[in-house]
Amino acid sequence: MINNNQPVNLGNAFPPVPEEAEKTMRSSLAQLQKRRRVYPKRKFALIAATVLITVSLTAIAAFHSQVAELFGKLFGKETQQWIEGGVVDPDGKSFTLAGATFTIDECVYRDRGLYFLGSVRADADAKVVILPPDWDKQAPFGYDIYGAGPEAEIVPEGAKSYEQVAAEAKKELAVACIGIDKLASQDNVLLAPECYGTTIYPIKDGSLRFALEVEDGSLIMPADKYQVQMYCRVGEHTDTWDMTVRPTIEIATEQLVEPAASTQTDVSEVKEEPVQDKPEEKAESVVSVQTVPVAQKEQARETVASNQTEEPVVRKEQAKEEPKSVETNQQQASQAKDDKEQKKDAPAVKEEPTPENMPVYRAKKWEFIEKIDLALFNQSEVLKDDRRVQRNETFRSVSYQDGGSLEMSDGCIDYHETKGEWNYSGEDNYGKPVDNYGPKETVANQVADLGDWAYFGWPGTYEQLPLEKTSLTYLTLDEAKAQAEAMLKELGLKDFVNTYAIDLGVDRIHALGEDLKACERAGKYSTNCPMEYDLATVEDEGFYLYYEQPLFNKTELSANASFYVTKKGIVKVGVRRHYEPGDIIETPETFVSSESVIERLPQDMASAKYPDKVTEIIDTSLCYYPLADKKGVKLIPVWHIEFNGSENNHYWAAYDAVTGKFVDGNF
Amino acid sequence: MDENSFTSEMMQCTQMFYRIAFTILRNREDCLDAMQETAFRAWKKLGSLRNERYFRTWATRILINECKTILRKRRRNIPLEDIPEIATEPPDPTLALMLHDLPEHLRLPLVMFYLEGMTEKEVAYALRLPQTTVRGRIARAKARLRKELEEL
Numbered sequence: 001m002i003n004n005n006q007p008v009n010l011g012n013a014f015p016p017v018p019e020e021a022e023k024t025m026r027s028s029l030a031q032l033q034k035r036r037r038v039y040p041k042r043k044f045a046l047i048a049a050t051v052l053i054t055v056s057l058t059a060i061a062a063f064h065s066q067v068a069e070l071f072g073k074l075f076g077k078e079t080q081q082w083i084e085g086g087v088v089d090p091d092g093k094s095f096t097l098a099g100a101t102f103t104i105d106e107c108v109y110r111d112r113g114l115y116f117l118g119s120v121r122a123d124a125d126a127k128v129v130i131l132p133p134d135w136d137k138q139a140p141f142g143y144d145i146y147g148a149g150p151e152a153e154i155v156p157e158g159a160k161s162y163e164q165v166a167a168e169a170k171k172e173l174a175v176a177c178i179g180i181d182k183l184a185s186q187d188n189v190l191l192a193p194e195c196y197g198t199t200i201y202p203i204k205d206g207s208l209r210f211a212l213e214v215e216d217g218s219l220i221m222p223a224d225k226y227q228v229q230m231y232c233r234v235g236e237h238t239d240t241w242d243m244t245v246r247p248t249i250e251i252a253t254e255q256l257v258e259p260a261a262s263t264q265t266d267v268s269e270v271k272e273e274p275v276q277d278k279p280e281e282k283a284e285s286v287v288s289v290q291t292v293p294v295a296q297k298e299q300a301r302e303t304v305a306s307n308q309t310e311e312p313v314v315r316k317e318q319a320k321e322e323p324k325s326v327e328t329n330q331q332q333a334s335q336a337k338d339d340k341e342q343k344k345d346a347p348a349v350k351e352e353p354t355p356e357n358m359p360v361y362r363a364k365k366w367e368f369i370e371k372i373d374l375a376l377f378n379q380s381e382v383l384k385d386d387r388r389v390q391r392n393e394t395f396r397s398v399s400y401q402d403g404g405s406l407e408m409s410d411g412c413i414d415y416h417e418t419k420g421e422w423n424y425s426g427e428d429n430y431g432k433p434v435d436n437y438g439p440k441e442t443v444a445n446q447v448a449d450l451g452d453w454a455y456f457g458w459p460g461t462y463e464q465l466p467l468e469k470t471s472l473t474y475l476t477l478d479e480a481k482a483q484a485e486a487m488l489k490e491l492g493l494k495d496f497v498n499t500y501a502i503d504l505g506v507d508r509i510h511a512l513g514e515d516l517k518a519c520e521r522a523g524k525y526s527t528n529c530p531m532e533y534d535l536a537t538v539e540d541e542g543f544y545l546y547y548e549q550p551l552f553n554k555t556e557l558s559a560n561a562s563f564y565v566t567k568k569g570i571v572k573v574g575v576r577r578h579y580e581p582g583d584i585i586e587t588p589e590t591f592v593s594s595e596s597v598i599e600r601l602p603q604d605m606a607s608a609k610y611p612d613k614v615t616e617i618i619d620t621s622l623c624y625y626p627l628a629d630k631k632g633v634k635l636i637p638v639w640h641i642e643f644n645g646s647e648n649n650h651y652w653a654a655y656d657a658v659t660g661k662f663v664d665g666n667f
Numbered sequence: 668m669d670e671n672s673f674t675s676e677m678m679q680c681t682q683m684f685y686r687i688a689f690t691i692l693r694n695r696e697d698c699l700d701a702m703q704e705t706a707f708r709a710w711k712k713l714g715s716l717r718n719e720r721y722f723r724t725w726a727t728r729i730l731i732n733e734c735k736t737i738l739r740k741r742r743r744n745i746p747l748e749d750i751p752e753i754a755t756e757p758p759d760p761t762l763a764l765m766l767h768d769l770p771e772h773l774r775l776p777l778v779m780f781y782l783e784g785m786t787e788k789e790v791a792y793a794l795r796l797p798q799t800t801v802r803g804r805i806a807r808a809k810a811r812l813r814k815e816l817e818e819l
Contacts, residue, residue, distance in 0.1 A: 012759035
């Protein structure tokens with residue numbers, strides 16, 4: 001791992017995991033019933049503010065960047081140098097919330113990433129003393145003793161604690177934090193980035209310093225400006241570092257703060273709302289950032305690339321194949337039959353994707369939760385049908401009279417069946433057995449789990465188990481597929497292709513069940529769910545089937561479905577699909593060749609934030625990638641390249657198949 | 668996600684949780700405390716898990732927060748040198764020493780990536796860092812360890 005000549009097993013740096021670890025976990029989980037899940041009634045002071053930050057044409061080299069300096073201290077010189085190659089907006093913008101002023105001091109854009117530096121300061125006349133989230137009130141005031149920032153500070157004798165400072169000033173302690181909720185390039189639609197990083201720590205004058213970094217090729221692209229919706233919170237400090245309710249404050253998103261230095265939001269713009277008791281921590285604010293096309297960056301890429309002459313190895317013979325049917329011929333036949341129907345609705349699976357059959361689509365959210373036919377999964381009486389909305393996402397939970405359970409959320413469906421109760425017993429901290437009863441999955445549903453393991457990799461070997469038979473006592477593979485595909489059709493998922501199937505006959509169930517139990521005994525598998533595989537009969541025999549949407553399964557769009565089909569019918573379902581193709585935006589005339597993007601890959605890799613070499617191309621395929629624009633999200637055809645770098649680092653990159661431009665990658 | 672699935676998922680994470688907690692806390696009792704609290708908090712916060720696909724990284728994030736909370740309390744109450752050392756020696760004490768000499772922001776991604784088999788993306792989710800930052804930290808951690816090993 002560390003040294004190519006001398007592999008190092010990091011596991012040897014750790015003592016064996018003690019038995020108590022598992023006991024602790026079991027006893028804790030056994031007590032969950034006593035600790036009913038509740039949605040915390042937190043009440044935050046919330047703000048939703050729009051601040052426009054303009055990234056000027058200033059090349060950062062000619063400007064001392066505080067962002068680069070801080071990130072350099074936090075993450076090393078190379079990070080500092082990399083950020084210094086970006087473009088900067090040095091103008092400060094600020095807004096106030098509950099007695100605290102949030103200021104964005106500086107923002108830098110470079111290559112799919114935005115980097116912010118700012119501060120939070122309690123106003124002189126405010127009734128609060130602020131401290132970072134998760135900070136303790138006994139911590140010394142203004143000292144970064146935990147090293148949340150560049151380095152941990154040594155506290156002098158007699159330093160006052162936050163609690164003391166607040167008491168002396170007759171003020172309240174308040175926790176302040178800031179994060180990124182959504183962002184957009186130019187005037188595109190605001191969307192949530194995959195993830196972002198936050199660093200926040202106190203400084204001597206009692207204010208807080210923060211740094212934010214966010215990278216996402218789907219959303220952050222070269223543009224004149226960026227809008228970043230941030231959430232800022234100022235909440236009451238408690239011993240458990242929770243925050244309690246305060247009035248919600250919002251600044252309407254259209255009320256942009258002018259992009260001038262030290263602009264401060266007028267308090268009159270702040271709209272106070274009634275105290276909210278909503279369970280979710282809704283807290284939104286918007287920041288906008290402007291930037292410029294980064295010509296210098298392109299030049300840099302070329303320069304670095306010219307120094308890298310090694311050609312990557314193209315591993316043609318080992319290239320991953322596009323997902324294909326378990327029985328290709330059969331699939332092709334049925335696919336051909338369906339193609340005509342599919343043409344208008346969705347991109348059909350083609351042997352050779354071409355510009356003609358891979359147009360640019362408007363992405364539509366898969367809206368199924370309210371439209372779904374509950375009888376599709378189970379025909380018994382519906383006992384319960386609950387809905388809740390959290391962070392703009394809808395959840396629906398349906399219970400059927402015979403023990404069936406259907407859970408739905410945006411883009412996700414899960415159906416399973418239960419019968420009777422199972423004692424998920426454990427032990428308390430003193431080793432005393434604790435009862436914990438819950439609905440027990442039917443034997444057939446337990447068997448379906450074997451299918452999951454068989455597909456994703458069997459415990460211990462991590463290998464996929466093969467299909468051995470196409471006919472069981474009461475069911476053939478074709479019959480099982482017909483049922484699964486009928487359900488896919490009912491759900492409007494016409495372009496899913498069967499990519500895996502395993503037969504689970506009663507003998508195989510018993511054998512795999514025994515093996516799984518052996519894995520558990522050997523510590524390779526752990527569960528406190530029932531493993532009654534020995535009770536399985538021919539009634540529980542079935543086929544586990546896995547389906548994918550080939551043009552959508554390489555990227556974040558990943559769409560798939562799994563089924564366990566028995567003599568009785570489909571007894572377990574799992575579906576994941578977030579977007580579906582909507583209207584055609586345009587049909588490209590031609591695609592660039594895959595060779596042309598592979599040729600460019602080493603250049604882009606060499607000029608990445610953490611450069612590496614391209615040593616081996618593993619797979620090249622055409623597929624769709626979600627890209628934000630003014631109207632929402634569009635699905636563009638991309639060349640998706642999987643490849644290895646040095647030390648077997650595994651990477652992917654997506655290039656616009658029409659323009660050949662780099663879109664995104666994990667480097 | 669129902670209670671059964673939650674329980675099953677958490678049990679499968681037990682060994683990984685312990686090692687990640689140990690990476691931060693280096694103390695068995697604290698690791699067990701962190702795991703216990705993680706189980707309760709994760710259950711309580713299950714509604715905030717937006718996609719079950721990310722259960723492992725989501726729960727790891729909660730665990731890391733719990734570890735940091737314990738660390739903070741420990742720093743407040745007990746001098747670090749007074750923390751009892753590991754009762755059971757690791758198989759390679761020298762490697763353990765080198766690993767724990769790394770700063771936490773390098774050590775944690777390294778362990779999560781190489782020992783726990785998380786992808787860079789999962790580490791990024793769990794640590795709330797951009798993926799490229801995670802890659803950089805892993806690379807730097809490797810370079811530091813490699814240097815130490817070469818000097819042996």
